[in-house]
């Protein structure tokens with residue numbers, strides 16, 4: 006359903022700071038697949054997401070989403086096909102609008118009456134039902150301004166907004182990294198629940214190797230703009246953090262130079 010073919014992206018070409026951030030990347034995802042993405046700092050993980058999300062165009066290569074060639078589709082048009090979450094919970098929500106207004110914006114994105122004002126009773130009932138699944142009491146706070154919510158609550162709401170009008174693809178870019186450990190665990194659990202209930206094809210960047218191997222069905226590892234490891238099935242279920250790190254140093258011919266990743270695994 007997602008096909009990335011020979012994708013290449015060079016930043017600052019022709020300068021002394023020229024950097025190949027995506028180096029002939031090929032990736033094929035099946036419908037409903039949940040892929041975790043790991044790799045050291047500067048490996049090209051966010052660049053891959055930015056390429057899929059349309060923050061820039063590739064120098065070379067193609068991106069197909071459910072058979073549609075989106076390689077040169079404008080970013081705002083891709084936004085209605087691709088749900089995206091970032092590390093900062095503030096990014097996905099409008100603080101001066103209420104919970105129900107935020108959800109209405111996301112819910113109506115795909116409908117013809119896109120920017121209709123106000124929230125119908127019918128929609129509010131849907132929102133209440135979805136919010137209840139988060140088990141954060143937000144279903145009773147539809148009129149609360151989002152700016153008043155905690156980081157974890159806000160990220161849970163962002164997740165709901167990104168998935169409520171079922172996207173073709175969900176991109177999660179370290180979406181729990183800025184949260185405290187218990188909120189992070191909660192958001193990770195909600196992510197797994199929503200993704201499997203709605204069968205949403207998902208890619209998730211994480212620096213936590215343990216959760217990378219636990220959540221989802223496949224793990225890819227990037228290094229220097231390339232995918233250097235792609236594991237699923239039995240190979241993945243038998244993989245430990247230690248063996249993955251060893252594989253990384255063998256594949257990348259260097260030790261894992263990622264402080265955050267090491268920190269997470271020392272916990």
Ligand SMILES: Nc1ncnc2c1ncn2[C@@H]1O[C@H](COP(=O)(O)OP(=O)(O)OP(=O)(O)O)[C@@H](O)[C@H]1O
Pocket residue numbers: 016017024026044045046047048049050051052053
């Ligand atoms: N807009 C840009 N202009 C110039 N260089 C960039 C730009 N975006 C990314 N890069 C460079 O491309 C490389 C890959 O960056 P990217 O953000 O994709 O890494 P990452 O794997 O997401 O790393 P991290 O885990 O640290 O977030 C880095 O060397 C980065 O400095």
